[in-house]
Amino acid sequence: MPDLQIRRATADDVEIWRALRLEGIAGHPEAFIVTEQAARDIPVDVDARNLSHGHRWLAFLAGHPVGLIGLSPNGLDRARHRGEIGPLYVAPGGRGQGVGDALITTAISHGQTNGIWQFELFVNDENVAAQRLYGRHGFEVAGAIPNAILGTGGPERDLIMILTLSDQRQIPDI
Numbered sequence: 682m683p684d685l686q687i688r689r690a691t692a693d694d695v696e697i698w699r700a701l702r703l704e705g706i707a708g709h710p711e712a713f714i715v716t717e718q719a720a721r722d723i724p725v726d727v728d729a730r731n732l733s734h735g736h737r738w739l740a741f742l743a744g745h746p747v748g749l750i751g752l753s754p755n756g757l758d759r760a761r762h763r764g765e766i767g768p769l770y771v772a773p774g775g776r777g778q779g780v781g782d783a784l785i786t787t788a789i790s791h792g793q794t795n796g797i798w799q800f801e802l803f804v805n806d807e808n809v810a811a812q813r814l815y816g817r818h819g820f821e822v823a824g825a826i827p828n829a830i831l832g833t834g835g836p837e838r839d840l841i842m843i844l845t846l847s848d849q850r851q852i853p854d855i
């Protein structure tokens with residue numbers, strides 16, 4: 682295993698977060714819902730505030746930032762058991778070394794300790810690398826969204842992938 686460190690991002694990491702996200706969008710526009718311009722237009726303090734909520738992580742290889750992941754817990758009372766994974770990005774130099782695995786494991790583990798037992802995500806149906814990664818963690822295809830994103834080559838289709846940790850299922854008092 683290379684010198685891999687995953688740590689929770691804080692508001693102080695906002696420039697690292699923004700740089701990695703922009704790099705990801707530029708290289709893989711189909712993998713992000715926001716466009717490069719829209720990402721640039723997000724005020725830095727908005728990104729910093731989002732990072733301060735504690736549901737974002739960064740990956741470092743030998744101290745160099747190479748990846749990011751987010752988890753968005755569903756805030757509604759009756760959907761508190763659900764969380765959406767994304768964005769997820771590993772820079773080309775960090776791929777194939779377990780960085781994506783470690784980021785997903787971290788996000789799921791954090792979600793579990795916060796009562797989340799169903800994890801959901803959207804992935805472009807041509808993004809086989811990401812689908813294989815998610816599949817290894819138990820995510821299954823639950824459906825598809827036609828015309829999910831209007832790409833440069835036309836409408837693109839997304840798959841919905843879901844991981845339900847049935848053994849952790851709890852019905853909270855509402």
Ligand SMILES: CC(C)(COP(=O)(O)OP(=O)(O)OC[C@H]1O[C@@H](n2cnc3c(N)ncnc32)[C@H](O)[C@@H]1OP(=O)(O)O)[C@@H](O)C(=O)NCCC(=O)NCCS
Pocket residue numbers: 705709712713769770771772773775776777778779780781782803804805808809810811813814
């Ligand atoms: C998808 C992604 C997060 C995978 O990250 P990773 O840390 O390389 O993950 P893994 O090491 O598990 O590799 C996943 C797959 O990438 C491919 N891969 C492996 N090494 C690679 C490399 N050096 N370069 C490119 N792709 C590689 C393989 O197909 C691998 O699948 P396999 O292990 O079943 O053969 C990363 O490729 C990425 O950020 N892609 C662009 C953004 C994106 O697609 N995000 C997900 C949006 S839903």
